[in-house]
Amino acid sequence: MFKPLTLLSRALAFAVPVALGALAAVNADQLKQPPAGAERAPQPTVVRVVTLAPVPVVPRVSGFGTVAAARDWRGVARIEGEVVATAPELANGALAAEGTELLRLDDTDLRLTLAQIAAQMAALTVKDQTLGESRAIAEADLELSRQELTRQEKLVAEGVATQAKLEVTRRAELTARAKLTEVDNQIALNGAERAVLAAQKDVAERALAFTVLRAPYDLRVGEVSAEVGQVVTKGQVLVTGEGVEAVEIAAQFPIGRIGPLLRATGGMVTDLKARVRLPAPGHSVVWKASVDRVAEALDARTQSTAVVVRVDDPLGQAEAGQRPPLRRNTFVEVVLMAPEQQALIAPVDAVRNGRALVVKDGVLEVRKVAVAYVIGDVAVLSDGLAAGDQLVVTDPAIAVPGMAVKPAEDKALTALLAAQALGQPAKGAKK
Structure with missing residues (x-):
């Protein structure tokens, strides 16, 4: 009576493990997949920033003009007569000291x-x-x-x-x-x-x-229209020249750019320092200058005013191979500079339509910004930002207000801005 039950029990004991093994073999690929986990949070976007801090700034503005002599001279015959002698200095481009006898008429x-x-x-x-x-x-x-x-x-x-x-x-x-x-x-x-x-x-x-024509001051001889044996008439121009003690440049400056510069310093145009620059291969040639006067009227077409700067002793400032003497009609840049001051600065491209992006608690934030004046690629800030603010300098197409970001300090740009604010090349930068 108990023998069939015993046989059934033994059969089940063998069949169940075999069936489970076969099921495991069929579903082996599915058992390899790991269990689903929780959703991962997106990583914050990295943006380049410069941390604002007061730096030395030299307020300045650039204009352009041509070199002219501070004094022009025309040697005019005061009497009629024949030219009987001329000096070696009576030649175009020659230098003649004050008092040099240039020519003599028959007396x-x-x-x-x-x-x-x-x-x-x-x-x-x-x-x-x-x-x-x-x-x-x-x-x-x-x-x-x-x-x-x-x-x-x-x-x-x-x-x-x-x-x-x-x-x-x-x-x-x-x-x-x-x-x-x-x-x-x-x-x-x-x-x-x-x-x-x-x-x-x-x-x-x-x-x-009047039979002797002398150089009234140290000058460079220009055009010569008299020679030995020539009979000259009263009022005839015999020679032209220009003084070498100084040259002048009447450079044009937009009046709107000089105004902020003066407001920043509280001074007059004649209180500003001046430098004259001539771009040259590999370097810029610079002469010390002083502001002499301001033209009376504005240019009606460009709304600019002419500021006349003076370079004293251009021959004495010359250095062979480095700084040539300033010559008439040379086109140069004139830089007007105010005294150095401390200010917050930013790249011009980082301030658009009076607004800038800053990183605040890992999130981009829009700030209204006021710019006092611009020096090349540097904007000098007057309001809206403070020292310690992290100003975003990344392309605005990437930086969107409200997005989570990770600031990365752009030290190279900070150094470049500081150098440009002083009008100096950045360390390691090519001149």
């Missing part, structure tokens, strides 16, 4: 005129001596005539002399007085003639001085 006629005047004045001196002696005689004769007249008048009063005798004495006194007057008149005429001759002498001597 023979003027010297003959002076000799003639001297002879006439000597003759007048002899006449004056003669007239002096004649006057002494005439004066003595008049005195005797007056004494005789007095005696005759007394005799007539006493009844001793006749009236006819008195009249004769009076006529003699009048004749003596007329002779003295004649001598005095001749002396006066001689004095007038002497004054005329003196004036003629001054004219001749002045003309004689």
